[in-house]
Amino acid sequence: MRTKIVCTLGPASEDETVLRGMIRAGMDIARLNFSHGSRADHERRIGLVRRIAAEERASVTLMGDLQGPKFRIGQLTDPGVALQRDQQVIFSVQPEGEAIPLPHPDLLAAIQVGQRMLIDDGAIALTVVRRIDATTIACRVLNGGVVMSNKGVSVPGLKIAMSALTPKDRDDVQFAIAQRMDALAMSFVRSAEDVYELRRLIQDCGGDQLVVAKIEKPEALDDLPNIVRASDAVMVARGDLGVEAAPEEVPFYQKRIILTCLRVGKPVITATQMLQSMITSPQPTRAEASDVANAVLDGTDALMLSGETAVGAFPVQAVEAMARIAARAEASVSYRPRALLSELHETLADDDRTDHKTDAITTAAVHIAETVGAKAIACASASGFTARMIARHRPAVPIVCLTPHERTQRYASFMWGVAAVIAETRKADADTLFEAACDAAQRLGCARPGDTIVVTAGLPLGSGSGHTNVIRLMEVRA
Known part of the structure; x- marks a missing residue:
């Protein structure tokens, strides 16, 4: 399976046996939602993931999800308050009696009588009928x-000026x-x-996340191309997007966001309610299977x-279900649709910001691999840039990324079809690099002795990102 899987950790997945099963089933990225749980919870889960991943000899990337100004x-x-249709309910910063706490005075001051208020991604809907104070x-x-x-809680159409990072977010960073x-x-x-x-805050705090x-x-969406270029990856967060916009628009927003990411080779995650029924059922619904498969066919990483x-x-x-559905979609004859790739190539040709040399080399590498029946495409990539450029073409064979940086190895967890291995690519000579690529492909099970692989690199080695200029066909030796 080439599509990567992100799993959110919580009470259901912190049992050691369960977490080990998730890693074996195909979890590439463990997500910790900072909107829920304590610091102690997160620390415990981080330690557990690292220990079990090491025992399983698996690479699992750890992603923290900031709560944001929500x-x-x-x-x-009480554990929960049941609301019935047509019931009247009070929301207040300082609730009394049966009123529900909503500790956001700016929201309560701005909302108007007649506006709709949605809770839990729109599962509960109310309308404001009266202002008390x-x-x-x-x-x-x-x-x-x-x-x-x-x-x-959200109020569609209501805009309130807020900082992109809350004090809690800064602490969580x-x-x-x-x-x-x-x-x-x-x-x-x-x-x-x-x-x-956020990038400035991470840098100021001494991080490189x-x-x-x-x-x-x-x-x-109005600034989508610039957001995509500014980010390392993008998430189609369909829950809140479907609350702020009409539900019938979300599938088309999803396709637009994914294609925008494909154009510049940025990994994209499709999220929210993909197998929602499996919270209580051991099998997904047919509609959920179609949703997962269509996200893969759209081109999600x-x-x-x-x-x-x-x-x-x-x-x-x-x-396990998500992995099965994704693998089946990848095997479909309709995968890697020519129309989508044709549109991608036309866009790249017209984009002055495209690295045309790297685009030409990576496009050629994919074509050569298909023509000669190569078993893998390997690349030397310090930043992951070349690996991303290859991955956006969705080649039929695995992509092996040789990198000297653990950060890039973790970054590969977001990239479709890319497996990264640590290798010193900056000081090695060209022949050593090409042999290392063959060894890596063999270790990962992508190729066997006698197979051909395609290798790309930037010579002289250590030239930096965006200097890929060489393609070589290599025969894997025993």
Whole structure:
């Protein structure tokens, strides 16, 4: 399977046997959602992932997901509050009696009578019927459900000026750096400047974490090309995106975001409710299987499980099901659709910002591999740039990335079809590098003695990112 799998950790997946099963089933990235859980919870799960991954000789990337400037229900005294249709309910900064805590005075001051308020990605819908005071409102329930602590709250169409990073986010960034996590996902990105703000904070704190921009607000689509270029990877966060925009628009936003990422070779994750029924069922629905398969056919690099592995009853089965569906989609004759690749190539040719030399070399490498029946494409890549450029063409054979940096090895966990191995590529001579590529392909099980692989590199070695200028056919030796 070439598509990568992101799994959210939580109470359901911190059992050692369960976590080991998830890694064996195909988990590439472990996501820790900083909106939930304590520091002690996160530290415990980080340590467990590292220990079990080492025992399994698996590479698992650790990604922290920042809460971002999202409005959330406060702490309830009961585990949950059941709301019935047409019931009237009070929300307040300082609740009394049966009022529900909503500790966001700016939201309560800005919301108007008649506006809709959505909770838990739209599962619960209300309309504001009366203002009681500046920080207290009365609402009528349109769609009922159980309100729980920390669930997200949104008001479609309401714009409130907020900082891209909250004080909690800044603390969580420092925590992630101290824990040597590999990546940070930024919530509610509105523009490329938001991404740069997080990059500056990471640098100021002494970190070098990868940045994943979560597209969950329609206004982010206005600056999408710049957001994609500013990020290391992008997430199609369909939950909040589907709350802020009409649900029927989300599939087309998904395709647009994925294609934008393909154009510049940035990894893209498709997320939210992909196998939602598997929170309580051991099998996915047919609609969920179609959803996962279509995301792969759209060109996503990675698929994400949220509640399915964090709080679900069948976390290992969810990973196994996702892996099976993705593998079947990759084997489809309709995969790597020519129309999509043709549009991709036309766009690249017209884009002045495209690295045309690297694009030409990587395109040729994929074509040569298909023509000669090569078993793998290997590349020397310090930053992962060349590996990304190859991966966007979705070759029919595995991609092996030789890199001297552990950061790049972790970055490869986001890239479709890429397996990265640590190798000193900066000081080696060309022949040694090409032989190392053959050895790596053989160790990874991509090729056997007598097989041909395609190798790309930038000569002289150590020239830096974007200097790929050589293709060589190599025969793997025993």
